[in-house]
Amino acid sequence: MLFKVSMTVRLPHTMPAAEAERLKTTERELAQQLQRSGKWRHLWRVAGHYANVSIFDVADNAELHELLLSLPLFPYMEIEVEALCRHPSSIRDDDR
Known part of the structure; x- marks a missing residue:
């Protein structure tokens, strides 16, 4: 299932800079691992914000939650999740 x-x-x-950098580094490593596995399909930064919009390809909402x-x-x-499904007017044969 695809999720936005x-x-x-x-x-x-108040978080110490070293702790923030450690968390960011660990997050980056996991995000890249999940992208290589195909579960984290797309990752875009939202310009001007410490935010992103991503597409996940997982078995179900429970897997996404975990x-x-x-x-x-x-x-x-702060996380917002939306389930996606194919649009009938899409010219693509797959989800890429």
């Missing part, structure tokens, strides 16, 4: 996920990160201003919970920055995120 919008994530906005709000790190506390994946999002595993993100190191999850405790500091």
